Amino acid sequence: MEISRNPIWTLFLKSLVRALIGQENQRLYDTVDWRQACDRFQQADLIYPTYYSHQNFHGIEGGYLTSVAAVTYDAITALACPPSETWIRQQLINAIQGQPKRILDLGCGTGSTTLMLKQSLPAALVMGLDLSPYMLTMAEHKAQQVGLPIQWRHGLAEATGLEEGSFDLVTLSMVLHETPPSIAQLILAESFRLLQPGGQIIVLDGSQKILRHTDWLIKLFREPYSKVYAAESVDAWLTFAQFEAVHTRYIGWIHQISQGFKPDTP
Numbered sequence: 001m002e003i004s005r006n007p008i009w010t011l012f013l014k015s016l017v018r019a020l021i022g023q024e025n026q027r028l029y030d031t032v033d034w035r036q037a038c039d040r041f042q043q044a045d046l047i048y049p050t051y052y053s054h055q056n057f058h059g060i061e062g063g064y065l066t067s068v069a070a071v072t073y074d075a076i077t078a079l080a081c082p083p084s085e086t087w088i089r090q091q092l093i094n095a096i097q098g099q100p101k102r103i104l105d106l107g108c109g110t111g112s113t114t115l116m117l118k119q120s121l122p123a124a125l126v127m128g129l130d131l132s133p134y135m136l137t138m139a140e141h142k143a144q145q146v147g148l149p150i151q152w153r154h155g156l157a158e159a160t161g162l163e164e165g166s167f168d169l170v171t172l173s174m175v176l177h178e179t180p181p182s183i184a185q186l187i188l189a190e191s192f193r194l195l196q197p198g199g200q201i202i203v204l205d206g207s208q209k210i211l212r213h214t215d216w217l218i219k220l221f222r223e224p225y226s227k228v229y230a231a232e233s234v235d236a237w238l239t240f241a242q243f244e245a246v247h248t249r250y251i252g253w254i255h256q257i258s259q260g261f262k263p264d265t266p
């Protein structure tokens with residue numbers, strides 16, 4: 001597995017991730033025909049934006065457009081979610097108001113939050129959308145393992161091509177710190193468009209308050225956009241996107257959850 005030449009990676013994280021990814025993921029990495037698997041998701045007309053395709057996320061050459069990213073992501077994320085990844089994700093689930101019936105998880109990655117959404121609201125139609133067919137391959141594999149029917153879709157979170165007003169809950173779990181702020185704002189505008197009036201958005205991500213003062217953490221996890229993300233405010237972005245009843249609360253050690261609603265009447 002190719003992980004970029006950085007002393008921290010080489011000496012610590014690389015071996016730790018290798019140890020943590022487990023035999024099942026190592027087997028997947030070795031045995032899956034990744035080209036064929038990705039072709040099933042790949043939208044032929046999609047052009048990858050350079051902010052995405054030209055970045056090495058988490059120090060991985062080629063970023064999310066690689067099988068290495070797909071098989072190592074869960075192990076890296078477990079390290080980045082103190083005190084416990086499941087507890088952090090559960091706070092997003094607990095923040096849901098009412099019983100949404102159509103849920104879209106934008107930037108779903110390997111589907112960890114998407115699976116929890118479907119588990120907690122089994123009657124809902126749940127869709128996970130991501131720009132990486134590799135991550136979607138992993139997400140689909142995880143959903144099949146536990147028998148959860150989830151729709152997986154390849155696409156841009158800022159221009160999904162999905163119908164206006166077709167969801168009553170949009171979630172963004174650890175996505176906005178992975179994009180330039182201008183794209184994060186486009187993603188929130190697209191979320192607003194996709195929600196029906198009265199629909200809700202829940203954004204789980206790194207705490208901007210904490211990340212402003214922990215440059216070492218951003219460097220450790222090799223995050224290209226986290227510094228500019230931390231300098232901004234998800235609250236302000238949500239308000240700018242016209243969401244109402246916007247508020248952010250801090251959870252765990254380094255995370256925050258932001259919420260808002262699309263106004264009931266235009």
Ligand SMILES: C[S@@+](CC[C@H](N)C(=O)[O-])C[C@H]1O[C@@H](n2cnc3c(N)ncnc32)[C@H](O)[C@@H]1O
Pocket residue numbers: 052064077106107108109110111112113129130131132135155156157158172173174175178179183
């Ligand atoms: C840090 S991962 C988060 C994955 C997942 N939501 C989770 O909670 O673990 C960020 C994900 O966002 C996806 N992503 C980044 N920019 C995107 C965009 N513009 N459109 C769709 N997905 C995007 C990446 O491919 C990656 O899978």
